[in-house]
Amino acid sequence: MNVTVTDQLAQRSGLGPAELQDLLRRMIAARLFSSRCFSLQRQGRMGTMAPIDGAEALIVGAAAALDPATDWVLPQYREMHGLLRFGEEVLTTTVKYLRGDPAGGHFPAPIRIWPPQIALAAQIPQAVGLAWGMKLRREEGVVLVFFGDGATSEGDFYEGCNFAGVLDAPVIFLCNNNAWAISTPVRLQTRARSFAAKAEAFGFPGESVDGRDVLAVRDAVARARARAIAGGGPTLIEARSYRLGPHTTADDPGRYVPAAEIERERQRDPIDLFRRELEEAGLWNASFEEETRRDADARFDRALQAAEAATVRPDAFFDHVYDRPTARMERQRRELLEALSRDEIAAGGAGEPGGDRSGRPDRNRPE
Amino acid sequence: MNVTVTDQLAQRSGLGPAELQDLLRRMIAARLFSSRCFSLQRQGRMGTMAPIDGAEALIVGAAAALDPATDWVLPQYREMHGLLRFGEEVLTTTVKYLRGDPAGGHFPAPIRIWPPQIALAAQIPQAVGLAWGMKLRREEGVVLVFFGDGATSEGDFYEGCNFAGVLDAPVIFLCNNNAWAISTPVRLQTRARSFAAKAEAFGFPGESVDGRDVLAVRDAVARARARAIAGGGPTLIEARSYRLGPHTTADDPGRYVPAAEIERERQRDPIDLFRRELEEAGLWNASFEEETRRDADARFDRALQAAEAATVRPDAFFDHVYDRPTARMERQRRELLEALSRDEIAAGGAGEPGGDRSGRPDRNRPE
Amino acid sequence: MAVMTMVQAINATLHEEMARDDRVVVFGQDVAKNGGVFRATEGLLDRFGAERVVDTPLSEAAIIGSAIGLAVAGMVPVAEIQFLGFTYQAFHQIAGQLARLRYRSDGRFTTPIVVRAPFGGGVRTPELHSDSIEAQFANCPGLKIAMPSSAADAKGLLAAAIRDPDPVLFLEPLRGYRAIRDDVPEGDLVVPLGQARTVRSGDDLVIIAWSYMVEVARRASVELEKEGIAARVLDLRTIVPLDVDAIREAVEACGRVVVVQEAPETAGFASEIVATIVDEAFYSLEAPVARVSAWDVPYPVGLLEDHYVPNVDRVVAAARRVLD
């Protein structure tokens, strides 16, 4: 252990060695989980997924500043692999989600995470309402909502933030500015000086922070959280990062990302940066690394096994549209089950439903 | 004429006596036109209308800075009576609009004014597209879009402004901050320092200007226009005013506006302020006033007469849904005309269509 | 029993429900201080305070979006959208989010939310205040849609909606706010969602309607009676859930059907009623079902609206047609 460097790190972060190592472990594990899913997608065992690469520091850093017992997280769609601080089952649920299992939207209680959001920025006003409700109920805690640089161009971002300002809601708006929204660079997304500057439109603090620095993000979120809990209202935090992978499994960034840019950015990989810091401080070495990876692999295997073992009834989608299906839906359910039994008879046993599916899920490259 | 004061005014505005008088004339006329419509609504001869009182300076001032031959205006719904600089027919069309005549949405070419907009902020992205199109077509000119303080809380305001910033579109966003959105005061609308400050979210200039001062508004719009035409992109101008009347004919501000506030605001009526300035400069007196009012009354009478003389075919609404009605619509038109002729037969002549209309239009107080 | 206008019944029910359940919060544009632009929320602020009755910014999407969050926090939100046409500004939050959170979360999060909004013609409103767009929401699974036609039903359905575990759009006919007056039972009254009501009996034909068109249908039935025609009037009350049994029974009993809606013909909810009848009672039909709808044009300006909204005359004419 290099005492000077460790001291510096401790001073900067208020964290001891074990906590610092824990952050790095989570970052490494997050990327590994995400990569495993990426491979499974390539094997046709999962649907489209958005790799986490480059966002680990800001996700793990933000989660580290929250209290999983009182605080809620509303993700966009790129964060789940980094949120295991809220519970190991986050991983199983995420794997289910990416497999296309309806249970994948259900992070089991008491895990305070909402389902991933595909409609960009739609989760933002929802987060505001949740925070508003917690305030009304005098519950201590905050809501943190993730969204991308691209999502800030949606009306929902603006309406939600403006609403939160008026309500003094205890919510933290965390913008992952990873430089791209699919192929659209930030300069085509807005002319604002920064995403943090957008807070001027709402009348609450905005802060731009290095999203590659897990400690800086943790610190910014912790301060925003303290302010919110003290009744100080919302904060907008822009975490400047870079999307190191493709937008999703369906994307080909070679079409639009300059090769030099991605090369340069790889030199500032947030995991590498933090690993180097910890190595310099004597808090990390190859065996830590290996153990972390082995452990993460094993956890992923377990999650995958659990997810793949889960059965999904073909008529499951009727279950949670309403508290109770309508009479018409019950009639439809019967129709479905009849059709399935026709198929089974036709197939001479339990078979796939009739239809004309073919090929891998991504063949039409939805983003 | 008080030479010193006139000189000051001229220096401040770059305008000569006749031009200054013209501004005041337009402001007085605008209020008079609006008041005449208010009375007609009370007589059941018009639908719900939003009186202009308190917004004359900012509307007339903004219009004065534009070139009606090249520039477009997209109103909200409170501005039309102050836009006659774009053509006398603005008044007739407005009267038609308030009567509920479909022709009321059609300011005749070459008048560059769009129909009033009821869906708050919806005109904003449209204004941006128009400005973008003018830029693509290398047309010199700008687009000015009016909207209220309340409208700024809509996603469309934000999306439109942000879009305009990225496109460098020649558009002027003119926010009439009249302190109220129906019963909602600005402090419940946003926590932003000012509406002008919201420009920080878009990366172009925002300016807050005294909306009770016709010359200040004219100046701010002129500068924004020059910048836009020079390729400098959009400007957000907040004109601080006060809604001196009810929100609309259907509103009762006694329920929510503090009496002292409205009393105080009446002391800063923009027309009075400017009239006093011109009087001090010897540019205005009772006979100017009387002549202006007489003239405005006569013009309104003419417009009303023209509007009320216009006939509206009962099946007119089929005309401009598509370039040509669909076959189904033609069948529907026949059905309507048959129903009407049944009514006529039943009524023994040309009558109102069957139905259960009764009472004055506002009896249910839509805003 | 007290005679109330529909808006009074709505107001009274909001008072009662807020008193009954302190998780109920009412919010929207101008609902607190001003008591709503139609006074539907009058008196709530004074009685229940500024935490539970809230004037919001002018942001329909954030009103619905925040209602979703509030519900997950354990509140029972009753949001007002000032006019149904402005739910368009929140369509993504309603159709894409509100309708689906239970589904998306596989049953974890529920949204016992009521969205109140007035709509409908006959009162010479500006654009987008009168549009009948219920069919557009009916095609969004996950929503329930209540459309009362009487003051008593307004009370009973609103209470049911507020207590329902699912999101309910509660659509109030502008024209009925003051024009509709009827006996409203005192005390607790819950009209279950999904039960149609026979407003008038008869078995020469059935006129199926909802919201203010029930009143038009009723008046038409009075006209028809003068000609010796006994028209049953069936008020759907909620279009989702749909009382298919009641429709089937009425069609089986009458054999002839007119469906009246205030929405434009094409893809209006009346089409669903016709299709449902074809599914359920085709062989009972003695004549084609007639739809009486607004025309396929956007809701018109004031001088023309009388030619647009279906009226008694058109319903009577349609009834004669199906009886021919």
Place this chain on the structure above:
Amino acid sequence: MAVMTMVQAINATLHEEMARDDRVVVFGQDVAKNGGVFRATEGLLDRFGAERVVDTPLSEAAIIGSAIGLAVAGMVPVAEIQFLGFTYQAFHQIAGQLARLRYRSDGRFTTPIVVRAPFGGGVRTPELHSDSIEAQFANCPGLKIAMPSSAADAKGLLAAAIRDPDPVLFLEPLRGYRAIRDDVPEGDLVVPLGQARTVRSGDDLVIIAWSYMVEVARRASVELEKEGIAARVLDLRTIVPLDVDAIREAVEACGRVVVVQEAPETAGFASEIVATIVDEAFYSLEAPVARVSAWDVPYPVGLLEDHYVPNVDRVVAAARRVLD
């Protein structure tokens, strides 16, 4: 003639129309540099430059709103919404504004705008990418809605839409982008909006469909043929305007009808087809019209979508039912 996939036909048509008329501008999310997430706009940026092919911010409402302004400025906008489900974010600009500017301005301003958007199931997309919400737009007068089922029609209808003086929603079946391949005539090809197409002849029954469901209907007709049943397949091509004459003729000829849609049953456009048939050809019906729809639940996640989207089996079963 060249065999093309549907997405190739769309891309080729965009090239041709941009070359033909320099007022045509193409914009949306990721349409320029990336050529669209499905490559529908590939090559346009290089050929027509950055003024006419524009990557926009992530703002659906501003995309549609600005298209309206562009049109008034004299351009011919072809806007892309990346997935139809995200038109919800712009619903107010589409239903409240785009559909109505001609009407609101009493004919002064026209909006010759095409909004392209992919939709539909079968490719395991995330939420809101697959929803079939065409009926919701069909209830908004002022819009036209084209839903091609073949590459050739995609070309002809897209050209017609771009040249049309009214706003047209041009909805592209995700599953068809690459799976649908057919002969596309070279040179100018315009398929008038509002003309249905008989895809397969037969007069035992008619299967009415649009977009990718035409393909499902066609395969079902092949199955039925094996049983000696001659099923006609009618492709509506555009649901607004609706080719009522073609529907009437087909129903009169066949007497038995199945309508197939990818949307949920309740208030889906199939209901309108049934209601139209009841209006136009009731006395020709020999059996109730059968609807084959998705269920009344939101579009499901990947593992379940095969149980959700209507398939050949369900269409065949419905056909047998109406022939009983």
